[in-house]
Amino acid sequence: MFVQDDIQHDVQDDPARLVARARAGDGAAWARLVERYSGLLWSIARSYRLGEADAGDVVQTTWLRLVERIDRIERPDAVGSWLVVTARRESLRAARRASARTGSAPGRAGDVGGAAVPAPPATRPEEVALARERLGQVAAALEALPRRCQSLLRLAALAPSHAELAAALGIPVGSIGPTRARCLDRLLRRLAP
Numbered sequence: 584m585f586v587q588d589d590i591q592h593d594v595q596d597d598p599a600r601l602v603a604r605a606r607a608g609d610g611a612a613w614a615r616l617v618e619r620y621s622g623l624l625w626s627i628a629r630s631y632r633l634g635e636a637d638a639g640d641v642v643q644t645t646w647l648r649l650v651e652r653i654d655r656i657e658r659p660d661a662v663g664s665w666l667v668v669t670a671r672r673e674s675l676r677a678a679r680r681a682s683a684r685t686g687s688a689p690g691r692a693g694d695v696g697g698a699a700v701p702a703p704p705a706t707r708p709e710e711v712a713l714a715r716e717r718l719g720q721v722a723a724a725l726e727a728l729p730r731r732c733q734s735l736l737r738l739a740a741l742a743p744s745h746a747e748l749a750a751a752l753g754i755p756v757g758s759i760g761p762t763r764a765r766c767l768d769r770l771l772r773r774l775a776p
Contacts, residue, residue: 602653627751628641732769
């Protein structure tokens, strides 16, 4: 019974079936699409160093584009890739708008991916200071990596699958593991004393 439930769950989560159900007005299919891909869309928007509000606008606009164009998607099985491309385009537009508003590149020094570093849980002020310093070191080391490594490491934690991560980065699925390992190695070397 357990195996049968897993198989049925996998079939119901198939992107092509979800798109077909969403086209037919199935709210549960829309909810599953949002649940499955929102983390990836947020990570794409944040990889462009957008602030919280701009990243939220990108994610909303990306979903709006899907609602507007779901009947015209030629490959429903590749809806994840379609969402990635749309989120990239919307993120680039938002980054350009933010840059024009502020007269500088989006994001601030000391931010991690455009987000202010929150205070980590700690009981003493010196622990907070040390944790923030370490986060700053990680952020600086990440920023010093090639853009490809930055994007891969930021997206890897949120991507629902290697296939969607590969689509977001434009690299083969089989390259994800080895490339991630090399990027992590570079990051660790930069953090070494």
